[in-house]
Amino acid sequence: MRRLVNRGLQMLLLATSIILIVAGCSSEGKVDGKLNITTTTGMIADIAKEVGGPYVHVIALMGSGIDPHLYQVSQGDIRKLDNADIIFYNGLHLEGKMVNMFEKLxxxxxxxxxxxxLDPSQLMKDEGQGEDAYDPHIWFDxxxxMSAVEVVKNTLIEKDNLNKLYYEQQAAAYLEKLTDLDHYIHQQVKLIPEQQRILVTAHDAFGYFGRAYGITVTGLQGMNTMAEFGSRDISTLRDFLVENQIKAVFVESSVSPKAMESVIDGARILKHDVSLGGELFxxxxGEEGTPEGTYIGMVKHNIDTLVNALR
Ligand SMILES: [Zn+2]
Known part of the structure; x- marks a missing residue:
């Protein structure tokens, strides 16, 4: 009898430990039951926070003012990538110095x-950079x-099916806000006279923005900030400003404003007054905790800055 009780107890203990092991496996890598997500840019982190809510812990490697084209990982970043349950990056070679690492990860x-x-047919080519080189700045359309939001949502559901409904509801709500944002940009662009709808900025980050919202875009530096630019680029851009009677040019928060300042000086020598229209993200x-520290706030800041300077 006593042996039977012991045996029963043993079976119970075994069953309990199996349940514990299984439960342990399903929450592997989670801290406080949350999924650890590490992203490259803040824009991607913003999606993960919006969709994941209380079920995720999100870290962005690249803070405010950081240029992703030139970004190299630190020892601390490697730890953050190692600890992550999910890593989200932009791709299309935006994170130019991290490509090999992502392949390994x-x-x-x-x-x-x-x-x-995104289907390649939706993408813009990065001319002169080879057959498969596309413009990576997809967040400005x-x-x-919105397709990036779908990718994040689907990945979260794959990893954490228990909270599927929550992720779906959050993604739907965020997509609705993005639809409103898209309408807002279209409305605001109409306030700029048609011949003034020209955006001159430090590097070609706004190609998709221009295509989506009907603005001609010219950058000083090409799509990748790693590329060199010389005095010839500066004088070409200066002549473009004079020819098109452009009122304002813009600097970017993650690119040095020096070159753009010499373009403005060059135009002034030719008696064409160009103002600095402001800083675009x-x-x-922007900094965390400010309106521009979110994707929606950043895009709104850009379109408002543009309209104020060009209307
Ligand atoms: Zn860029």
Whole structure:
């Protein structure tokens, strides 16, 4: 009898430990039951926070004012990537110096490019950079960025099916806000006289923005800030400003304003007065806790700055 009780107890203990092991596996890597998400840019982190809410812990490697084209990971970043349950990056070579690392990480853990759902036919080519080189600045066409929200949502559901309904509801609510944002930009652009709808800025981050909202875009530096530019680029841009009687040019928070200042000086010598229209957020959002520290706030800041300077 006593042996039977012991045996029963043993079975119970075994069953309990199996349940514990299984439960342990399903929450592997989670701290406080939350999914650890590490992203490259703040714009991607913003999506993960919006969709994941209380079920995720999100870290962005690249803060305000950081240029992703030139970004190199630190020792601390490697820890953040190692600790992550999911890594989201932009892809399309935005994170130019991290490409090899992502390829390695993909073999170890869920590592997803948020641009992965876009069809190449939707993408703009990065001319002169080879057949498969595309413009990575997809977040400036709000409709395209909505596909990044879908990618994040689907990945969260795959990793954490228990909270599927929550992720779906959050994504739907955020997509609705983005639809409103898209309408807002279209409305605001109408306030700029048609011949003034020209955006001159430090580097070609606004190609998709121009295509989506009917603005001609010229950058001083090309799509990638790694590329060199010389005095010839500055004088070409200066002549473009004079010819098109452009009132204002813009600097970017993540790119040095020096070159753009020499373009303005050059135009003044030719008796064409160009003002600095303000600072745009291109490849990084504003400081955390400010309105521009979110994706929606950053895009609104840009379109409002543009309209104020060009209308
Ligand atoms: Zn860029």
């Amino acid at each position: 993909e073999k170890k853990k869920t590592t997803v490019a948020v641009s992965s759902a 709000v409709k395209m960025w 291109s490849d990084a959002m």
